[in-house]
Amino acid sequence: MRRPGARTFGRGRRLGILLNVLVMMGLAVAAAAIGIWLTGFTDLRRRFDLTQAETYTLRLDTTRLLEGLEEDVEIITIFDRLTWHWDVDQVRPKAMEYVVDLLQEYRVRARGRISVENLDPRIDFDRVRDLFTEHGLSQANVVIVRSGKSRRFLGLETDLAEFDFGAASPVFQPTRLLAYTAEEALSSALFEVTQAAQPVVHVISGHGELSLSDASEMGGSYIGSTLTRDNFDVRPLSLIAERKVPEDAGALLLLGPQTAFLDEEIVALDAYLRGGGKMLVAVDPLGDRSLDPLFERLGLRLERNIMCYDQKGVLRGASVTEMWVGPARLGTPGTYGSHEITNTLAEDGVVFVVIRSAAVSPADEAIPWFTSLLSSHPDTFGDIPDGQTKAGNYQQDPRLENAGQRCLGAAFEPGGAYAGARLVFVPSVAWVTNRALYNFPGNDTFLRRSAAWLIGRKRSIQLPPRRPRAIVADLKPGEEDEIFRYTAVYLPAGALVLAFLVWLARRR
Amino acid sequence: MRGIRTLLILTGREVESYFFAPLMYLVLAVFLVLNGLAFSYSLIDMQGNVDATVRSFLGGSILFWINILFVPPLLTMRLIAEERRSGTLEGLMTAPVTDVAVVVAKYLGALTFYVALWAPSIVYLLVLKSYGALPDGGILATSYAGILLLGALLLAIGVFASAVSPNQIVAAILGMVFNLLLFFAPLLSLQMPRGRLRLALEHVSILFHFQNSFAKGILDTGLVAVYLIGAAISLFLAVRALESRRWS
Numbered sequence: 057m058r059r060p061g062a063r064t065f066g067r068g069r070r071l072g073i074l075l076n077v078l079v080m081m082g083l084a085v086a087a088a089a090i091g092i093w094l095t096g097f098t099d100l101r102r103r104f105d106l107t108q109a110e111t112y113t114l115r116l117d118t119t120r121l122l123e124g125l126e127e128d129v130e131i132i133t134i135f136d137r138l139t140w141h142w143d144v145d146q147v148r149p150k151a152m153e154y155v156v157d158l159l160q161e162y163r164v165r166a167r168g169r170i171s172v173e174n175l176d177p178r179i180d181f182d183r184v185r186d187l188f189t190e191h192g193l194s195q196a197n198v199v200i201v202r203s204g205k206s207r208r209f210l211g212l213e214t215d216l217a218e219f220d221f222g223a224a225s226p227v228f229q230p231t232r233l234l235a236y237t238a239e240e241a242l243s244s245a246l247f248e249v250t251q252a253a254q255p256v257v258h259v260i261s262g263h264g265e266l267s268l269s270d271a272s273e274m275g276g277s278y279i280g281s282t283l284t285r286d287n288f289d290v291r292p293l294s295l296i297a298e299r300k301v302p303e304d305a306g307a308l309l310l311l312g313p314q315t316a317f318l319d320e321e322i323v324a325l326d327a328y329l330r331g332g333g334k335m336l337v338a339v340d341p342l343g344d345r346s347l348d349p350l351f352e353r354l355g356l357r358l359e360r361n362i363m364c365y366d367q368k369g370v371l372r373g374a375s376v377t378e379m380w381v382g383p384a385r386l387g388t389p390g391t392y393g394s395h396e397i398t399n400t401l402a403e404d405g406v407v408f409v410v411i412r413s414a415a416v417s418p419a420d421e422a423i424p425w426f427t428s429l430l431s432s433h434p435d436t437f438g439d440i441p442d443g444q445t446k447a448g449n450y451q452q453d454p455r456l457e458n459a460g461q462r463c464l465g466a467a468f469e470p471g472g473a474y475a476g477a478r479l480v481f482v483p484s485v486a487w488v489t490n491r492a493l494y495n496f497p498g499n500d501t502f503l504r505r506s507a508a509w510l511i512g513r514k515r516s517i518q519l520p521p522r523r524p525r526a527i528v529a530d531l532k533p534g535e536e537d538e539i540f541r542y543t544a545v546y547l548p549a550g551a552l553v554l555a556f557l558v559w560l561a562r563r564r
Numbered sequence: 565m566r567g568i569r570t571l572l573i574l575t576g577r578e579v580e581s582y583f584f585a586p587l588m589y590l591v592l593a594v595f596l597v598l599n600g601l602a603f604s605y606s607l608i609d610m611q612g613n614v615d616a617t618v619r620s621f622l623g624g625s626i627l628f629w630i631n632i633l634f635v636p637p638l639l640t641m642r643l644i645a646e647e648r649r650s651g652t653l654e655g656l657m658t659a660p661v662t663d664v665a666v667v668v669a670k671y672l673g674a675l676t677f678y679v680a681l682w683a684p685s686i687v688y689l690l691v692l693k694s695y696g697a698l699p700d701g702g703i704l705a706t707s708y709a710g711i712l713l714l715g716a717l718l719l720a721i722g723v724f725a726s727a728v729s730p731n732q733i734v735a736a737i738l739g740m741v742f743n744l745l746l747f748f749a750p751l752l753s754l755q756m757p758r759g760r761l762r763l764a765l766e767h768v769s770i771l772f773h774f775q776n777s778f779a780k781g782i783l784d785t786g787l788v789a790v791y792l793i794g795a796a797i798s799l800f801l802a803v804r805a806l807e808s809r810r811w812s
Binding site for chain 1: 583584585586587589590592593594596597599600601603604607608611612613614615617684687688691692695696697698699700701702703705706754755767768776777780781782783784785786787788789790793794796797800801804808
């Protein structure tokens, strides 16, 4: 018989058991870690979308693209989720959440080719600041898609979701989320950064234009960073040195020349446009006029009067007027025309700001391919400048300066000898300066959309949008109380009755 | 085969012990009050939008998380600790059943009662249907799958806590502490710089799992594995804890 208190096992045996237990536990934890890694971070991982509308199921085009990815892609979301009391803040987070969820599907499906980083500017402050500096960003709520040197930037409201911003008063008609367009935008961006050729945009220099290397407020360095975000290769071009427009030019940007072009340069531009060239023209009403004959040959008539508006929406300075153009409901003095460049702007309610502008019109009223993108208020008038380089007095002289709605920017496809050419014409240059692009999202979007329209860029992958499902129970007054009584009172009371019955049964 | 029969018999006895205990119906009543409040307030808060209500009720409300984190330890606290304290465990251990069968049977009994706790919430759907609005079936399926998986994990942790505790009060507190750690520790990732640790913490966060997957109608095999492996590890540790009685 064993003595009380005697040990069952000897010391060596107990040490052996301890070691055995430790090894077993270590093996179990290691097996668990391997299992979690295998199922969570490798090709074995699967995500099944069981929603009725298959909200998160990637379309065939997308899955093919993801499975065929041969280059690594980095996707970074920068979403500011702070909610204010504006009605738009109630729906914006839904769109953000959807994009983040969809990217999970992209990441899993791409089998390690895609890395996704979700940043919140209020938490990941340093990282976001670095990205803003690196890419010349001024606003959050964007998605960066980048691979090697190629990159695309997608805006939440311009690319990833469709909103109805309702009426000016959110009380009467609050902002609504109409559709998610994220899959089309993300898949197209992925295609463009990994497979499509990078379109080249040349910025003409040598005549006092905005300079891509000038980072001052009135410089043009943001033009480069803005277009680079849309996967354009932006290069300066000296026509004086080159004598012709390079063959690889997807589009030309002419940004406020101040001194006259040489004849050879005009010939080079003319030849380029006759060959179906694309050009964004932003000219200062008080700037160089040597290209006016070329514009007239194209069918454009440029008024050199500075557009003024004596009422709401104009800030006047010594040499600058500002004209705000936006959806009519926002009460801006100017309105957008219907065109793929401005349609998104009109839906979003993003306001375009034209600073010191003239007006432009078709030389022949019958020209059908002229679309006014930006129209001024009917009360605006063109102030006649004093001489060539000085602005006028900004006061309407009723004898000379008639009020009336005028075109402040146009998309134009000339015919005849210039058939195939495309122009976006804005008789103002200050709208595209660093200050304007940084402060006004509408200007940034307008520039990007214009460049995309010029080169004929469509979404590389076209997919129908997804509508958010919203089934609402039709509750009448008092029915909420009824539901509360059924779920939080009667049902638990039933459990108490059961408890009593069981207690009774056990007593018997 | 014989082992499975033994397991079924033991499980049946455990289930019986739950359903013939008046105290468990009190737990059920409290659980239903909290669930009812969560559901009604979600419905009002979401202005009748049924999918949003389901998301809020099943994963988005604080009452849901109180139920999820605190009820499993209450169900499992007595399983081994109380038997040990009252001395009935000795009898069980000398019976011709393995430690694994004992632990698994107790676990399955608790899991069955846990399912029974959630079953009445189906009534809420019938209420919604009577008002002409049925939630997305996929979201419901994955939400309940998430609740089942989470219950499976937390009950297994509770069984382990019960196996290493001297009495049921300690077992309940230990189980709750484990659950709270599991809930809150991964939230530290929100304040962490990007990196592998943050990614790993996010991957095991039960809150993120609900918010980003189950409550949205997505069943992720990676997450299912986290729960099943976690439950298996906890039960393995519980068996080892039970076995340790034989070593002294």
